[in-house]
Amino acid sequence: xxxxxxxxxxxxxxxxxxxxxxxxxxxxxxxxxxxxxxxxxxxxxxxxxxxxxxxxxxxxxxxxxxxxxxxxxxxxxxxxxxxxxxxxxxxxxxxxxxxxxxxxxxxxxxxxxxxxxxxxxxxxxxxxxxxxxxxxxxxxxxxxxxxxxxxxxxxxxxxxxxxxxxxxxxxxxxxxxxxxxxxxxxxxxxxxxxxxxxxxxxxxxxxxxxxxxxxxxxxxxxxxxxxxxxxxxxxxxxxxxxxxxxxxxxxxxxxxxxxxxxxxxxxxxxxxxxxxxxxxxxxxxxxxxxxxxxxxxxxxxxxxxxxxxxxxxxxxxxxxxxxxxxxxxxxxxxxxxxxxxxxxxxxxxxxxxxxxxxxxxxxxxxxxxxxxxxxxxxxxxxxxxxxxxxxxxxxxxxxxxxxxxxxxxxxxxxxxxxxxxxxxxxxxxxxxxxxxxxxxxxxxxxx
Numbered sequence: 001x002x003x004x005x006x007x008x009x010x011x012x013x014x015x016x017x018x019x020x021x022x023x024x025x026x027x028x029x030x031x032x033x034x035x036x037x038x039x040x041x042x043x044x045x046x047x048x049x050x051x052x053x054x055x056x057x058x059x060x061x062x063x064x065x066x067x068x069x070x071x072x073x074x075x076x077x078x079x080x081x082x083x084x085x086x087x088x089x090x091x092x093x094x095x096x097x098x099x100x101x102x103x104x105x106x107x108x109x110x111x112x113x114x115x116x117x118x119x120x121x122x123x124x125x126x127x128x129x130x131x132x133x134x135x136x137x138x139x140x141x142x143x144x145x146x147x148x149x150x151x152x153x154x155x156x157x158x159x160x161x162x163x164x165x166x167x168x169x170x171x172x173x174x175x176x177x178x179x180x181x182x183x184x185x186x187x188x189x190x191x192x193x194x195x196x197x198x199x200x201x202x203x204x205x206x207x208x209x210x211x212x213x214x215x216x217x218x219x220x221x222x223x224x225x226x227x228x229x230x231x232x233x234x235x236x237x238x239x240x241x242x243x244x245x246x247x248x249x250x251x252x253x254x255x256x257x258x259x260x261x262x263x264x265x266x267x268x269x270x271x272x273x274x275x276x277x278x279x280x281x282x283x284x285x286x287x288x289x290x291x292x293x294x295x296x297x298x299x300x301x302x303x304x305x306x307x308x309x310x311x312x313x314x315x316x317x318x319x320x321x322x323x324x325x326x327x328x329x330x331x332x333x334x335x336x337x338x339x340x341x342x343x344x345x346x347x348x349x350x351x352x353x354x355x356x357x358x359x360x361x362x363x364x365x366x367x368x369x370x371x372x373x374x375x376x377x378x379x380x381x382x383x384x385x386x387x388x389x390x391x392x393x394x395x396x397x398x399x400x401x402x403x404x405x406x407x408x409x410x411x412x413x414x415x416x417x418x419x420x421x422x423x424x425x426x427x428x429x430x431x432x433x434x435x436x437x438x439x440x441x442x443x444x445x446x447x
Contacts, residue, residue, distance in 0.1 A: 014357030016078030020306030040239035044068030050396030069217035079359030124204025129305025176283025248362030264326035295447030364420035
């Protein structure tokens with residue numbers, strides 16, 4: 001008999017800002033008592049919701065239950081920066097590029113994920129402002145950043161991918177600031193309001209018969225007479241098969257121990273910009289900029305369709321194998337983000353951060369995900385490698401197809417990947433990873 005007991009449940013600091021700025025959504029029921037289903041999904045984020053949608057596409061008669069430890073859009077998903085990136089975005093690279101063959105394959109898969117999301121947006125009536133195919137910019141503020149953009153642009157040219165180099169004037173016209181020396185625009189990224197997108201996605205699934213329980217963290221998963229039993233604090237689900245769609249918290253149940261890297265990131269969202277602040281800033285109403293160096297600072301400006309005229313800034317990661325942050329961690333990083341914000345937007349110096357939060361991303365040392373059958377009838381759609389939107393959508397689709405006995409380019413890609421590499425033993429993993437992160441952040445301090 002297999003039994004997997006969670007040693008921890010997700011813990012975050014600060015509110016999920018993307019959710020708070022939207023109109024409130026009525027809470028869903030907590031799981032209480034016993035119920036049964038065909039398929040139980042652990043996790044209601046990008047992977048879990050995509051899994052449920054693909055299952056119903058393949059077999060509309062399946063009875064599917066989703067169990068989420070928090071409220072939909074208030075866990076890791078509502079803390080995402082909202083870039084659905086189609087092109088190679090390897091965070092351990094100096095310029096995001098990987099190998100040509102691998103990058104071509106992954107770009108095609110990423111575009112499949114974005115198309116899948118766009119179809120869900122249309123099918124479920126998700127507002128246009130919550131999903132926009134507007135592209136993104138790799139912003140550069142230093143000579144090193146410009147060189148990284150030029151290197152990546154050459155890689156995109158070799159791949160035959162559309163891109164446009166932007167000079168300082170063009171960047172000023174877009175962002176309103178003269179902080180950036182240049183940028184690299186790529187048109188294929190979809191920019192989403194992550195909380196709105198998943199709220200609309202979840203509501204659409206429910207109209208199709210999927211049952212979603214919130215604030216119902218799974219504590220135990222064990223084999224039962226006919227499938228699996230999932231226990232929460234106040235209830236249980238008997239399912240024929242189970243899909244784990246909980247990213248790095250897969251390790252909390254004993255899977256891939258010592259192989260997953262847990263990085264905590266932090267972000268801040270400003271109060272709404274006043275008419276005076278909007279005039280002082282100028283630039284376009286909505287844009288998104290990732291740093292030319294992956295360890296730099298991500299910035300988004302959003303408009304009323306996403307929850308108000310605001311700026312979101314994200315910077316500063318640290319390794320936490322326990323997958324938890326503290327208020328002190330968040331406070332320290334907020335101070336760093338204040339400095340980064342004021343350097344970029346001196347005309348808005350002192351603009352209040354209304355919401356600040358921590359989030360969690362999961363990497364493997366060799367950049368692989370975990371999308372496979374872990375045990376008979378127990379599948380995983382986990383380890384997004386910092387690409388929570390597209391990669392989690394893909395692993396969700398793939399896990400659903402694998403469970404239903406289907407083969408596709410998605411299942412072929414992920415099942416061909418190696419196991420996540422082993423990490424150094426604790427505490428050497430933490431010491432080494434945090435020292436490396438601090439060094440890389442110092443190198444990319446202007447970005």
